[in-house]
Amino acid sequence: MSFADRITFGGEHPSPKRRLLGVSVGMVYLVFPLAEIMVGMLNGVRAVWAGALLLAFVASFMSTVLSARSYLERGRWTYPLLGLTTALGVGAALVFGGSWLSLPVYTVVLYGFTLPANWAVWANLANLGVVVGAGVIHGTEPMTIIVLCLQVVTLGVLFISVRNSRVLNVKLRLAQGEVARLAATEERLRIARDLHDLLGHSLSLIVLKSELAGRLAEQSPQARKEIEDIESVARKALTEVREAVTGYRQRSLSEELDNARAVLRAAGVRSEVRVSGTPLPGLLDGLFGWSVREGTTNVVRHARATSCEIRVTSDAACATLEIVDDGKGGEGSYEMGSGLRGLTERVTGAGGAVTAGPSPGGGHLLRVLVPAGAEACA
DSSP states (O other), X not given: OOHHHHOBTTBSSOOHHHHHHHHHHHGGGGHHHHHHHHTTSSOHHHHHHHHHHHHHHHHHHHHHHHHOOOSSOOOTTHHHHHHHHHHHHHHHHHHHOGGGGHHHHHHHHHHHHHSOHHHHHHHHHHHHHHHHHHHHHTTOOHHHHHHHHHHHHHHHHHHHHHHHHHHHHHHHHHHHHHHHHHHHHHHXXXXXXXXXXXXXXXXXXXXXXXXXXXXXXXXXXXXXXXXXXXXXXXXXXXXXXXXXXXXXXXXXXHHHHHHHHHHHHHTTOEEEEEEEESOOOHHHHHHHHHHHHHHHHHIIIIIOOSEEEEEEEEOSSEEEEEEEEOSSTTSSOOOOOHHHHHHHHHHHHTXXXXXXXXXXXXXXXXXXXXXXXXXXXX
């Protein structure tokens, strides 16, 4: 699980109990609408409906809070629940007035935490209109309306600012994690280069010296045998060093998919990764790793997208990688940059093909198609 997946709605590792406790503290102001029912200011059918509406509002409010996965990612039901909570709060204010005007104020908190800043501002302005309109309809004292309007404004600004600061904090932590990962990768490459330069040179020299000594020791079968053993061991060690260096330098597809998720999330882009089919051979795995990195970089830098889907499928004949975003990178004419040109050369060398350009459904599509076997695939 990545770091961003652990950053949830109330902090880094908040449990549901902790979030419910934090929300429950703010619910103290609902004592005033409840008091109207308890003391008989609302009675009969109106009291029953008021009680049911209040319970539904509280349940919907808390469900909305718990549905959000993180400050960067809303849950599947967050927006529907937010709409339900808003409707219940507005309905209560318009029907009952009085202390029930405080219910729309509670939705201000949800807007600040769940909506983008510009949407939250417009939602809070609409809330101001609801509070003023419902107050005038029910003849609420002007001072009460003014106080509630001030609460809408101050709480709206406060919680929008809180969410923005938390989002920036999460992105900063993700960026720090990415910097650490890149530093570790760079260190691995440095070790691989040093290993190749030092041991590779030494072992190559041993091989050459062994060949020369073997020619000089042709008159001694025993010496020639020992020298041949040294040469064999040196060649084997040289091969193993080169394999180790290749392993260090190869970009693993699984690592690059994890990296793509983290990078896209840090850029505010929703990501979905689907992998199906048979495992890729080593060379294709590394090639697709390069492809994922290049495609993800283009999405972050150029696409201005809000969502991105990465699909990897493979079978005995063919392996396919598709990276699709909903951004504006596919508008107008398309020119392939140096990164994609380099990727195309790699894929072409493996007998495959690269397609990059506007997606039929809008946005941008990068497709890499490579044969997994001896035969070409369509």
